[in-house]
Amino acid sequence: MKVIIPGGTGHVGNLLARALHARGDEVIVLSRSPGHAPWRVLHWDGETLGDWTTEIEGADVIINLAGQSVNCRYNTQNRRLITESRVKSTKAVGEAIAQSSRPLRTWLQASTATIYGHRYDVANNEATGIIGGAEPNAPDTWRFSIDVVTAWERACNESQTPKTRKVLLRTAVVMSPDRGGAFDILLKLVRFGLGGQAGSGKQYVSWIHDHDFVRSVVWLIEHEELDGPINLAAPSPLPNGEFMRALREAWGFGFGLPASEWMREFGAFLLRSETELILKSRRVVPGRLLESRFVFEFPTWLEAAKDLCIRWRASA
Numbered sequence: 001m002k003v004i005i006p007g008g009t010g011h012v013g014n015l016l017a018r019a020l021h022a023r024g025d026e027v028i029v030l031s032r033s034p035g036h037a038p039w040r041v042l043h044w045d046g047e048t049l050g051d052w053t054t055e056i057e058g059a060d061v062i063i064n065l066a067g068q069s070v071n072c073r074y075n076t077q078n079r080r081l082i083t084e085s086r087v088k089s090t091k092a093v094g095e096a097i098a099q100s101s102r103p104l105r106t107w108l109q110a111s112t113a114t115i116y117g118h119r120y121d122v123a124n125n126e127a128t129g130i131i132g133g134a135e136p137n138a139p140d141t142w143r144f145s146i147d148v149v150t151a152w153e154r155a156c157n158e159s160q161t162p163k164t165r166k167v168l169l170r171t172a173v174v175m176s177p178d179r180g181g182a183f184d185i186l187l188k189l190v191r192f193g194l195g196g197q198a199g200s201g202k203q204y205v206s207w208i209h210d211h212d213f214v215r216s217v218v219w220l221i222e223h224e225e226l227d228g229p230i231n232l233a234a235p236s237p238l239p240n241g242e243f244m245r246a247l248r249e250a251w252g253f254g255f256g257l258p259a260s261e262w263m264r265e266f267g268a269f270l271l272r273s274e275t276e277l278i279l280k281s282r283r284v285v286p287g288r289l290l291e292s293r294f295v296f297e298f299p300t301w302l303e304a305a306k307d308l309c310i311r312w313r314a315s316a
Contacts, residue, residue: 001028001056001063001221002025002028002055002059002060002061003020003025003026003027003028003045003048003057003059003060003061003062003063004017004027004028004029004030004055004056004059004061004062004063004091005017005027005028005030005062005065005223006029006030006044006046006062006064006065006066006117006308007031007046007064007065007067007089008027008029008030008031008041008063008065008095009028009029009033009035010065010178011053011064011174011176011181012030012065012171012213014035014178015174015178015210015213015214015280016063016065016214016217017029017037017039017069019106020211020214020215020218020310021038026039027039027040027060028040028041028042028055029041029042030042030043030044030052031043031044032044032045032046032256033238035081038247039251040130042126043065043165046066046085046088046089046092047088047089047092048092048093048098048250049095049096049225052096052153053099053100055098055106056096056097056100056102056103057100057101057102057287058102058163059104059113060104060105060106061105061106061107061220061221062088062097062100062104062106062107062108063108063110063217064093064107064109064110064156065110066085066086066088066089066090066093066110067082067084067085067089068081068082068085069154069206070145071163072139075134077304079105079241081145082148083147083148083151084152084175085143085149085150086148086155086174087155087173088234090109090152090155090156090159091108091155091159092154093107093156093159093312094158094159094161095159097159097161098100098159098160099166100163102290103161103163103164104164105163105164105165105224106164106167106220106221106224107156107161107165107167108166108167108169108217108220108221108258109152109153109156109167109169109264110152110169110171111133111149111152111153111168111169111170111229112145112149112171113170113171113172113206113231113282113284114145114149114280114282115131115132115134115146115149115150115153115170115171115235116129116130116131116132116170116282116283116284117129117130117131117132117133117134118132118142118203118280118281118282119135119281119283120202120204120281121205122283123283123284123285124231124283124284124285124296125130125231125284125285125287125288126170126228126229126230126231126287127287128143128233129284131146131150131205132145132146133146133147136305141287142280145239148300151255152200153168153229153300154215156168157174163253165224165227166227166228167226167230168228168229168230168231169217169220169226169230169232170229170230170231170232170284170286171208171213172206172207172208172212172233172234172237172282173205173206174207174208174210174230175208175209175210175305175308176209176308177210177308177311177312177315178210178313179238183308183312185307186244186247186310187247187251187309187312189257190247190248190251190253191251191253193253193255193256193257194256195244195247195248195253195256196244196257196258196259197240197241197244197245197254197256197258198240198244198258198278198279199240199279201239201240201241201242201244201258202240202241202281203239203240203278203279203280203281203282204237204238204239204281204283205237205238205281205282206233206234206237206282206283206284206285207233207234207237207241207243207301207304207306208232208233209296209297209298209304209307211232211298212234212295212296212297212298213232215294216232216286216289217294218234219245219289219294223292225292226292228284229288230288231284231285231287231288231289232286232288232289233284233286234298234299234300234301234304235285235286235288235290235295235299236280236285236297236299236300236301237283238283238286238301240278244256244299246301246302246305247305249302249305250302250305250306250308250309251305252310255271261296
């Protein structure tokens, strides 16, 4: 099949492009900074229509991942870039599909599991999950993230593409052995003896193994009865303390210095990031994927972490 991936040069985009190309699909990545790759990479400013729109003719699916990285401090300028890069790119994709003479059948639109509320009691699925933003005493940065995701999804839903199925990918943290990704950063903490719990350690971590992420995307492309919000997350989120303990066990390192909340605040400031990425409790489960009979290759974190550690060592 022919797949177009706007924003496909980031961590998740590279995972998808690599996997789809390996199985023989025609992959076209749209990027602000095109580089060399085994697949075609075309220039796109992330906002306007251009020559790239001709590629929609004859394409089977578009997977829009475009958007400024959220791994930054949420100052005024970055907030504007994070929001506008997502909304404008999504609107442009919708316009391109609407104007094509042969609209593609499927539009997979990036979203995030961050849309759900900070909670410990019950897991969030697509049917009964609580959208965040109204939690008592929630930091302003948390409410900002919810506003971004709801605006992102709204831009997709409001696009006039009646002949194209839309799927909102509410994705948890994608874990792969690739350098610079979330797993690589967490493993670095473990390797240096800093892989203890963050804050209270009670906040839930939702995640998905990279193999299951790719498999679930292909599953959604093939199963045309599925549309709307879909949680891409392993079925077993777990508290941060248990999550880090399992990662230490998978690596074979028993000790991990815990980081109190003020230490995480200071570290986030030095790394120009936000503690929301660590301290917010994301307890998300893949209700609709499981209902559709999707079977996870790595449903639990310990077995996933062991596989990722083996692959990380092999690539090193």
